[in-house]
Amino acid sequence: MTSRTEALQTFKREGRIVIVGASLAGLRAAESLRDEGFTGSLTVIGDEKGEPYDRPPLSKQVLTGWVPAEATTLPRRREVDAQWLLGVPASGLDVAAGLVRLADGREVPYDRVLIATGVRARPWPHEAEAALDGVFVVRTREDAAGLRQRLADGPDRVLIIGAGFTGSEIASICRERDIPVTVAELGPGPLVGALGAMIGEIASEMQRAHGVDLRTGVKVTSLEGDEQGRLRRAHLSDGSTVDADVAVVALGGIRNTEWLQGSGLAVGPWGIAADSGCRAMDLNGLITDDVFVAGDVARCPHPVYEYRFISLEHWVNAVEQAEIAAHNMVHLQADRWPHLTIPSFWSIQFGVNIKSVGVPTFADEVVITQGSVAERRFVATYGYQGRVTAAVTFNNAKWLDHYRKLIETAAPFPPPCPTPDQPVDAKPVPVDFPGPMLLAQGATVVVTGHDPDERRVTAARP
Amino acid sequence: MRVVVDLSRCQGYAQCAFLAPDAFRMHGEEALMYDPSPDDAQREQVLRAAAACPVQAILVDRLEGRDAAAEAMRS
Amino acid sequence: MTMTRTPGILPRILDYSARADPYPLYAELRRTPVALQEDGSYVISTYRELTALLHDPHLSSDIRNLAHPLPGAGREDNPAFLNLDPPEHDRMRRMAMRHFGPPHTPGLVDGMRPDMTAVVNGLIDGLQGRKQIDVVDDFAYPFPVTVICHLLGVPREDEPRFHQWVEALVDAIDYNPAVDPPERLQKGMQARAELRQYLGGLVEERHSRPGDDILSKLATDDGPDGRMTDEQIISTANLLLIAGHETTVNLITNGVLTLLRHPQMLQRLRNEPGLIIRLVEELLRYEPPVHIIPWRAAYSDITIADTTIPKGSQIMLMLASGSRDPDRFHDPDRFDPDRQDNQHLGFGSGIHLCFGGPLARLEAQIAITEFVRRVDNPRLVADPPPYRRSPILRGPLHLLVEQG
Ligand SMILES: Cc1cc2nc3c(=O)[nH]c(=O)nc-3n(C[C@H](O)[C@H](O)[C@H](O)COP(=O)(O)OP(=O)(O)OC[C@H]3O[C@@H](n4cnc5c(N)ncnc54)[C@H](O)[C@@H]3O)c2cc1C
Ligand code: HEM
Ligand code: SF4
Numbered sequence: 010m011t012s013r014t015e016a017l018q019t020f021k022r023e024g025r026i027v028i029v030g031a032s033l034a035g036l037r038a039a040e041s042l043r044d045e046g047f048t049g050s051l052t053v054i055g056d057e058k059g060e061p062y063d064r065p066p067l068s069k070q071v072l073t074g075w076v077p078a079e080a081t082t083l084p085r086r087r088e089v090d091a092q093w094l095l096g097v098p099a100s101g102l103d104v105a106a107g108l109v110r111l112a113d114g115r116e117v118p119y120d121r122v123l124i125a126t127g128v129r130a131r132p133w134p135h136e137a138e139a140a141l142d143g144v145f146v147v148r149t150r151e152d153a154a155g156l157r158q159r160l161a162d163g164p165d166r167v168l169i170i171g172a173g174f175t176g177s178e179i180a181s182i183c184r185e186r187d188i189p190v191t192v193a194e195l196g197p198g199p200l201v202g203a204l205g206a207m208i209g210e211i212a213s214e215m216q217r218a219h220g221v222d223l224r225t226g227v228k229v230t231s232l233e234g235d236e237q238g239r240l241r242r243a244h245l246s247d248g249s250t251v252d253a254d255v256a257v258v259a260l261g262g263i264r265n266t267e268w269l270q271g272s273g274l275a276v277g278p279w280g281i282a283a284d285s286g287c288r289a290m291d292l293n294g295l296i297t298d299d300v301f302v303a304g305d306v307a308r309c310p311h312p313v314y315e316y317r318f319i320s321l322e323h324w325v326n327a328v329e330q331a332e333i334a335a336h337n338m339v340h341l342q343a344d345r346w347p348h349l350t351i352p353s354f355w356s357i358q359f360g361v362n363i364k365s366v367g368v369p370t371f372a373d374e375v376v377i378t379q380g381s382v383a384e385r386r387f388v389a390t391y392g393y394q395g396r397v398t399a400a401v402t403f404n405n406a407k408w409l410d411h412y413r414k415l416i417e418t419a420a421p422f423p424p425p426c427p428t429p430d431q432p433v434d435a436k437p438v439p440v441d442f443p444g445p446m447l448l449a450q451g452a453t454v455v456v457t458g459h460d461p462d463e464r465r466v467t468a469a470r471p
Numbered sequence: 472m473r474v475v476v477d478l479s480r481c482q483g484y485a486q487c488a489f490l491a492p493d494a495f496r497m498h499g500e501e502a503l504m505y506d507p508s509p510d511d512a513q514r515e516q517v518l519r520a521a522a523a524c525p526v527q528a529i530l531v532d533r534l535e536g537r538d539a540a541a542e543a544m545r546s
Numbered sequence: 547m548t549m550t551r552t553p554g555i556l557p558r559i560l561d562y563s564a565r566a567d568p569y570p571l572y573a574e575l576r577r578t579p580v581a582l583q584e585d586g587s588y589v590i591s592t593y594r595e596l597t598a599l600l601h602d603p604h605l606s607s608d609i610r611n612l613a614h615p616l617p618g619a620g621r622e623d624n625p626a627f628l629n630l631d632p633p634e635h636d637r638m639r640r641m642a643m644r645h646f647g648p649p650h651t652p653g654l655v656d657g658m659r660p661d662m663t664a665v666v667n668g669l670i671d672g673l674q675g676r677k678q679i680d681v682v683d684d685f686a687y688p689f690p691v692t693v694i695c696h697l698l699g700v701p702r703e704d705e706p707r708f709h710q711w712v713e714a715l716v717d718a719i720d721y722n723p724a725v726d727p728p729e730r731l732q733k734g735m736q737a738r739a740e741l742r743q744y745l746g747g748l749v750e751e752r753h754s755r756p757g758d759d760i761l762s763k764l765a766t767d768d769g770p771d772g773r774m775t776d777e778q779i780i781s782t783a784n785l786l787l788i789a790g791h792e793t794t795v796n797l798i799t800n801g802v803l804t805l806l807r808h809p810q811m812l813q814r815l816r817n818e819p820g821l822i823i824r825l826v827e828e829l830l831r832y833e834p835p836v837h838i839i840p841w842r843a844a845y846s847d848i849t850i851a852d853t854t855i856p857k858g859s860q861i862m863l864m865l866a867s868g869s870r871d872p873d874r875f876h877d878p879d880r881f882d883p884d885r886q887d888n889q890h891l892g893f894g895s896g897i898h899l900c901f902g903g904p905l906a907r908l909e910a911q912i913a914i915t916e917f918v919r920r921v922d923n924p925r926l927v928a929d930p931p932p933y934r935r936s937p938i939l940r941g942p943l944h945l946l947v948e949q950g
Contacts, residue, residue, distance in 0.1 A: 063475055063507060070504045080508040084473035084532035325479035353479045360499030362483055379603055381633065386500075388603075404501045406482045407897050410601040426846030428603035429611075429631035459594065488648035489655045489904035497649035500640065515820070516656065522823045523907055525899060527887050 013341055020120060021339050024049040027109050027117050029099045030125035030265075031055025033063065034304030034327040038123050039089045041335035051091040052117055054109065056098035057149065065324055067153035068178045069357055073185060074161055078154035099126075102272040104291075104300060121299045121338050124269070124281060124289065125331065128262035128305040128322060133170075138232040143240035143255045147175060148262070159255050164188060168243050168253035170229050172199035174356045176259030177212065181358040184219045191222040191251045193229050193243070196443050204369050204401055206441035208389060211382055211403070215359050224249075232256060262322060264306050274300065279320045280308035285347040287334035301338055303330035309348060312466040313416065313456060314371050314398070323354045336461070346461045351413050355406075361385055364406045367399030367416045374437040376423050379430050380405050387432075388412065391440060392422025417456040472514055473532040474507055474521075480528040487520035487529060495520055556581070556589055556862075560720070560937045566930035568837070568937070569879065572867035580853040586614070587841075587860035588853075591867040593874035593891070595851050599863065600896040604845045606631050607898060611843035613858025617723045622738075624777040626785035628898065631845075635897065641771050642782050645763040646697075647904065655904050658693070662909060665692050666916045673949070678927065681945035685917065686798035690909050694790030697905075698783055699759025700748065708744060711737035712791050720840055720938055745780045745787075760786070786902070794906045796835030796941025801826070801914045803945055804833055806926045808881055815918050825883040826910045830869075830892025832881050837866035838938045839894065865891040866940075924949050 026042060028035045031053050039053055055061070063081045070076050094111070101110035108118045130146035133139035143164075145156045160167070160183070167183050169176045172194035183190035196202060198209030199216060216223045228246040235241050243251045266276045274297070275282040275290040281302045282290040287309065289300040302309075304327035308320040333348045340346075356363045369375075372391035380387030380403075388408055391399035396419045400412035415424065423437050458464040474494070476487075483501030487494075494509040494517050509517055521529040558564055559571045572591060575581065579592035590596055599605050608631045609616065622629075627638035644650040666689055673679050691709075695702045718734025749765055756762035764779045774782065805812040815821050844859045855861065869890045870878040876885075893900035900906070917924075927946035934943045 065478070066507055070506070073504070075504070076506050076508070080506070082473055082508065084475050084530050085534045086530065087533055323479070325477060328477070355478045355481075357478075357498055357502040357504065360502065362499065362502035364479075379632070384633075386633075386636070404483075404499065406501055407484075407899075408601060408603055409482070410597070411603060414598065426604055426848075429606055429608070429845055430603075430633050484899055485648045486904055488652055490907070492648070492652040492656055496652065499649065518820070519823050519907070519911075522827050523904065525889065525893065525895060527889055 017339070017341055020049065021047050022049060024120040025118060026051050026121050026123070026338065027119035028053045028123045028125060029055075029102075029109060030127055030304070030306070031057065031093065031095060032061050032125065032127055032304075032327075033083065033324065034125035034127070034331040035123070036061040036083055036089075037086070037328050037331035038125060038303060038335045039091050040086045041332045042339065043087060043089055045336055045339045047335075047339050049120075051089070052094060052119075053091050054094045054097065054099050054111065054117065056096065058096040059150075062150055064148070067150065068147055068175050069182070071153045072157055072160060072179060072182045074157065078150045078157060081150065099268050102269055102274070102300075104272055104274070104297065107299065119299075121301065123301045123303060123334055123338065124306060125302070125304045125327075126265035126268070126306050127327075128264055130258070131260045131263050133232065133256075133258045133260075135231065138234070139258070140238070141232055141234040141240040142238055143253075144232060144258065145255065146258050147179065156255070156257065160186060160188060164253075164255045166191060166251070166253040166255075168193065168229070168251050168256040169259055170243075170256060171259040171261070172196075172212075172216075172223070172225075173202060173259060173261060174200065174358075176257065177216070178356060178358045179257050179259065180216060180221050181219065184221060184359070189222070191224065191253065192216065193224045193227055193245060193251070195226070195228050197225055199223070200363075201443060204365070204389075205372070205375055205391075207375050207438060208401060211385070215361070215385065219359050222251075262305070264320075266306065277308075279318070280306045282308050282318055285309050285311065285349065286337045286345045287330055287348065288337065301334040303327065303334040311352075311368075312347075312349065313351065313419075314368055317371075319352070319368060321352050321354075323352055325350075325353055333461070344462075347464065347466075349456050349464045349466060351416050351456075353409075353413075361403050362406055363401065363403055364409055365399060365401045366409050366413045367391065367397075369399040369401060369440075370442055371398045372440045374422070375440045376437040377432050377435050378424055379408060379428055379432075381430075381432065390415075390422065390424060392437065395422055396420065397422045397424065419455050472509060472511060472517065474505060474509060474517060475530050476503060476505055477528040477530070478503065480526050481524075482526055484525050486523040486525060489520075490523055491516035491520040556583060560722075562933075562935060565933035565935075565937065565940065568866070568940070569870055572864065572870055575864065575867060576871060579851045580855070582853075587862060588855050589862045589864060590850075591864040591871075592851075593868040593871035596863055596865065596868040596891060597895055598850060599842070599848070599861070600891075600894060600898075602848060602850075603632075604848050605861065606843040606845040607635070608843065609841075611845050611858065612841070612860055614860070616841060616860075617721060622781065624775075624781045626781040628785055628789075632897065637771050638774070638778065638782065639897075639901065641769060641774055642760075642764070642786070642901070644769050644771075645760045645767070646901070650769070655908065658905075659908060659912065661696075662689075662693060662912050663916065665689055666913050667920075670916055670920050673921070677950060678946055678948050679921075681802050681917075681947055682795065682799050682942060683944065686802070686913065686945075687795045689798070689913055690790055690794035690906075693905070693909060694787060697760055697790075698786055699752065699757055699761040700745075700783075700787065704744070708741060708787065709791075711741040711744075712788055713737075715741065715788065716792055716936060716939060720936065741784060741787075742780050745783045746776065749776050749779050749783070789900075789902055790905075792939050793835040793902075794909050796939065797826070797829060797906060797910045798913045799942050799945050800833035800835065801829050801910060802917060802924070802947070803926070803929075803931065803942065804829060804881055805914070805918065806924060806947070807929070811881070811883070812918060815915075819915060819919075821883055822911045822915050824885075824888075826907055826914070827888050827890065827892075828881060828883040828885055829910070831875070831885075831888055831890030832869070834866050834869060834890070834892040835939060835941055836892070836894075837864070837940045839863040839865060840938055865894065921947075921949050 100112040130148035166189040169192045199212040201209035283302040308318045310316040337345045378390045386404040397415040575591040581589045714733045714737035752762040752765040842861045848855045893903045931942040
């Protein structure tokens with residue numbers, strides 16, 4: 010045995026691993042570490058009280074009234090022998106000394122640490138208005154329980170501020186429960202920021218067909234309450250007002266990185282930069298040896314997307330990065346895994362299963378390759394400089410695996426070969442994203458291998 | 472019991488909604504909604520559903536009734 | 547380059563002598579994942595390539611997209627959704643699903659469990675006191691037939707008539723003019739016409755006197771997709787009748803056979819009835835009732851495993867080989883109900899994934915559970931048993947078992 014493998018064996022037996030963030034990524038990493046044969050001491054620190062729970066149901070089956078918010082505790086894949094420090098936030102990371110500081114003054118030393126502190130909901134910017142009774146965000150179990158109760162009480166009107174996925178899902182549930190709902194969105198349509206103008210238009214029609222009062226291109230400028238501090242009305246940038254007793258602020262998330270101030274890690278508004286093996290990067294761009302990152306708080310380069318750093322608020326990304334990080338924490342360089350899976354996401358709204366693979370914002374054109382937009386059953390394929398980079402399905406998920414392969418193999422865009430249900434008038438149109446896009450040029454790569462230990466990229470066209 | 476479905480993997484085959492209709496429901500043709508903590512009386516049906524999923528997207532708690540409660544240390 | 551001509555292996559698989567154990571030949575076949583045949587068709591045998599193709603929108607189930615017509619049955623005017631592509635496939639399947647499963651009829655199949663258990667126990671009651679039984683004729687065949695007849699609303703007492711038609715039809719699926727007698731094809735075509743006529747009569751009746759069965763519902767209900775024409779109803783009923791007839795019987799029989807070959811597993815199942823759920827999944831991988839999807843068509847050029855399959859080519863999918871692929875399943879030739887992540891191809895995959903899968907699973911779970919629970923000391927009379935002719939829907943013709 011070489012001294013390196015010996016040191017690794019000792020670490021696996023006696024080392025100390027600390028995980029900060031006790032949610033999806035934190036839990037799955039803890040399980041994977043034990044699966045990988047780590048028998049040393051394992052500590053999981055989380056600021057939320059109670060066991061790790063699942064968030065996607067919070068804007069879906071919880072708000073429909075079907076299941077209570079407390080019912081989403083995550084199932085375990087295996088027993089995890091760990092010390093759980095719950096209900097206490099970490100307040101600092103000392104990389105040189107190898108310890109995590111807790112807000113209550115305790116210090117937890119580590120040999121390796123995994124940061125999985127995720128995202129919190131972006132609050133309404135005016136504090137007093139945000140405190141009005143009836144104003145909600147939805148990120149935690151408590152948030153969802155409160156909103157669930159309000160929806161059950163039968164509000165006169167719900168105002169959704171921001172028509173991203175969460176906002177749109179909640180609007181859909183309001184309509185399902187026959188609650189009047191207004192959606193205010195600054196962009197030209199729902200989901201535009203994530204999926205582009207074409208899907209935005211389809212989503213707009215879908216919302217309106219379900220009776221949503223959709224206002225696009227407007228900003229909510231202020232929220233107004235009554236003497237009891239209850240929300241009454243909202244003022245919009247076009248001068249109009251909306252009377253509503255419930256408002257859901259769905260303006261995206263803020264990465265939980267404040268506690269890393271001064272740690273020397275490469276922390277920014279899009280999260281903590283890391284390599285594709287989830288090892289954190291420091292401010293100088295050096296990869297650290299003992300600090301790992303996973304989940305919504307991570308920002309990792311993806312070879313298929315020209316090594317750009319991509320941050321994803323996707324459930325499966327948190328699960329996969331947790332596994333990759335855990336594996337790499339207990340392996341030597343030669344056995345480490347890169348995270349090369351093509352990103353994927355789902356959302357359920359207005360009776361439609363919306364799914365995506367790839368990075369739709371990394372595209373210049375989009376075309377409907379299968380199905381019918383009118384029936385809201387279709388596949389939209391995204392391309393960038395002549396290769397497929399993403400696909401979005403509306404009730405057509407059984408085809409997605411095919412498109413994942415097209416992305417992995419840098420297949421030509423638009424896809425040249427016809428399929429039986431290709432719309433006759435299918436023509437690529439500009440993808441049209443409102444904000445800055447993730448664009449660049451250059452050679453590209455293809456992903457090979459199927460198991461984590463054989464997945465690698467190779468240059469596509471030398 | 473506790474259940475989670477990897478809906479990124481789920482392709483809407485609805486096998487689960489056939490076999491455990493109280494725990495798994497299709498929302499429209501393809502979107503799955505499910506009860507993440509179905510009643511123990513549904514255990515057998517949920518296990519049938521999980522086994523039948525063609526893409527094995529359904530995870531049922533492996534700790535099987537053992538006390539999985541995390542020990543919380545308050546600040 | 548993985549593409550080579552491999553004459554010899556496929557004919558050996560299709561030959562009756564391979565029926566009892568085709569698996570070694572599948573292993574040989576997998577050395578060439580995409581194998582071009584003498585006649586220009588392609589045979590796919592590896593898991594990765596099979597799943598890729600089953601999710602490839604360029605793979606067509608519509609006979610019109612074959613460059614050369616099949617030697618067997620010609621195109622029907624109203625093919626059932628098994629032989630249609632989207633969007634018609636999806637629409638027809640939705641219209642049929644409306645009366646069978648979620649989202650419109652979610653509780654039907656699960657709600658049939660008590661009745662199905664009663665049917666099975668009635669059949670086992672009938673076996674009492676007999677020294678030797680035929681698992682196929684006495685048990686595994688009559689059970690699913692009773693169930694599908696009840697569901698569809700086809701009178702059980704007509705079974706002897708349509709049984710013959712269905713057998714003749716299935717016999718003609720893989721008709722090969724080079725080796726098979728032309729009567730086989732003729733018989734199949736005639737059976738098809740007679741079965742359609744028979745079903746047409748039933749549909750006619752249901753228009754005027756609807757009952758609670760699927761035929762009645764198809765004939766009278768106007769869902770969001772509208773109503774099927776009578777011809778489409780006949781095709782759908784035809785498909786459901788055949789599929790419900792010719793497949794589950796193999797799963798149940800293969801289950802009994804496999805357990806008798808693995809006595810420790812039989813004992814374990816007796817002590818641990820919950821094992822049946824995973825055991826049936828493993829059967830669908832290890833001894834699946836449907837071995838081959840005999841043809842699909844390349845709608846456009848398809849590139850797979852470095853091979854380009856030209857537009858119009860006929861493609862044969864060796865599902866049972868994929869489920870034994872060692873690159874996907876650890877120790878694939880071992881029967882192991884504890885296997886994790888068992889994403890077998892027993893019911894296919896993609897948009898044509900078996901429509902009746904949940905029903906078939908419950909049927910097999912109930913039948914095998916009750917058989918094991920109630921039949922005392924069952925012993926195989928002959929191993930291997932005699933097999934049916936078909937290499938596509940593969941299973942024992944008879945399975946003689948001694949009890950007591
Ligand atoms: C309402 C809602 C709906 C969603 N729907 C979907 C969907 O349909 N599809 C999809 O793909 N994804 C969806 N997601 C996203 C998905 O839930 C996230 O990607 C996933 O939760 C990320 O897990 P994580 O563990 O990385 O982060 P998080 O779940 O955010 O967990 C981070 C944890 O760290 C804790 N923490 C933060 N700071 C500290 C600190 N300093 N000390 C200790 N602990 C700390 C947090 O309180 C939290 O418990 C949804 C999210 C929400 C909120
Ligand atoms: C163990 C029993 C069964 C097995 C192994 C089985 C297997 C299969 C397979 C492999 C397919 C895919 C065919 C293809 O892709 O071309 C299929 C399709 C189909 N099966 Fe089954 N089946 C079984 C039982 C049933 C039953 C009981 C029914 C009826 C209730 C049924 C109805 C269908 C139908 C209608 C299709 C066509 C689906 C489509 O094209 O969309 N099957 N089956
Ligand atoms: S059986 Fe699996 S793929 Fe199908 S709906 Fe259920 S979870 Fe999704």
